[in-house]
Amino acid sequence: MSLAALEDVTLRRNGEAVLDAVSLSVDAGEIVTLVGPNGSGKTTLVRTLLGAVPPDSGRVTRRPGLRVGYVPQRLSIDPTLPMTVGRFLRLPNRHPWDAIHTALEDAGLPDVADRPLAALSGGQLQRALLARALIGDPELLILDEPTAGLDQPGAAAFYRRIETLRDSRGCAVLLVSHDLHVVMAASDRVICLNGHVCCEGTPAVVASAPAYRALFGDGTGGALALYRHEHGGHRHEHPHPHHHETANG
Amino acid sequence: MDDFLLRAALAGTGLILATAPLGCFVVWRRMAYFGDATGHAAILGVAIAVVLSLPLIVGVLATTVVFGALLFALTREGTSADTVLGVLSHALLAIGLVGVALAPGPRIDLEGLLFGDILAVRQMDVWLIWAGGAAVAAIIAARWNALLTATLGDDLARAGGIDPARDTALLTGLLALTVALALKMVGALLISALLIIPAAAARPFARSPEGMVALTAVLGLTSVLGGLGLSFVIDSPAGPSIIVAAAAMYAAARVAQAAR
Structure with a gap:
């Protein structure tokens, strides 16, 4: 059973669908990264998953008694x-x-x-x-753009720390980010969001998916190269189940 | 010492019970305009109380609570709260002044309404202010950690199992009550100054939220007593004198901070 999941969730604001039939789930111990352009509904999705915003339709499920640790985008x-x-x-x-x-x-x-x-x-x-x-x-750690004011080395160090924490504490992690270069290395699964789920899969699969490239352009080919170069074979160190390895863009 | 001065000093002390903790939250949560608008609503409350032949405190309290709820609802969306509050604050002041001018019967003492009137503080008011001030302090103390967490941000509060809207509503209600209690002491125009200035003066010397409330209480009490003394000696209006004393302490605090 997954820790937390959205099933066919739609949420409208002023008549426009911010989230359009979105489904996703986070399983124990995995690192899921949510990427998408500004205004693609990432923060709304997280808040829906946390139960802070009720969806207009669809189902939000959290395992009963789930302990969630939440790191907000910034502290005001x-x-x-x-x-x-x-x-x-x-x-x-x-x-x-x-x-x-x-x-x-x-x-x-x-x-x-x-x-x-x-x-x-x-x-x-x-x-x-x-x-x-x-x-x-926490059994599930949710981080919303945690590296927004950090430079790239700082962000990379932060994500390495998250990965270490996952390994030592065994908690699942849901990351919201647009620092694709650094995030992808640590992710088990990437979900690309733009109101709806554009594509989903391992970092390598998503980075080469046409829907992802349409959103972020070909410049991200460099991200993939970086990922392969620095972290080739890295994922196999962790005995976590990897499914959803299809791009449905 | 004259009786009226003693009553005013006692009433002011009771008021500080409420304004010290509440003033800190007003500063931390940037609710200064909110305090202003609620103070202005109190003027309309006086007019309504006169028209309906109600005790002043009832009319004022009912009006500040209603307008507090209205402000809360209007500013919850958050986008342009600053403009909405600016409009409402001054619209309420104008409507209140028109209402007071049109109210039937003997003319209402406008100066006392705007700037406070210590001669009007009766024995009964002292009891009322102490009861109200103690109630505000007790409610804030009881929900202290939740209120602090909600002040850190809505998302953090929700993650901690706290409904931030509920705590904002609670503070709004306490603000309405405090404004109603403070009307006779400092007047409708200067109530939010009594909330903000002592808290702002205390900030540079505080290491913890509790420490800031305690120091705010000391500075607030000094303002009330110093202002009343000033008023007695040079025959100045009491409400503005209290705020002058508070402002002087704020200036001194900033100088001391810069000198460190």
């Missing part, structure tokens, strides 16, 4: 709110400090619990948000 914290990183991680539930320090270490941000949130750099803030999502020991 007002600088007038004084708060240490440790306190930020203990809201709204006062988790024990052991769990806080473990989460911070796993997120690659040790020894900052006493520092004010406002003093963190963009990359550190992103890791603080990741730590926050890890505290409840």
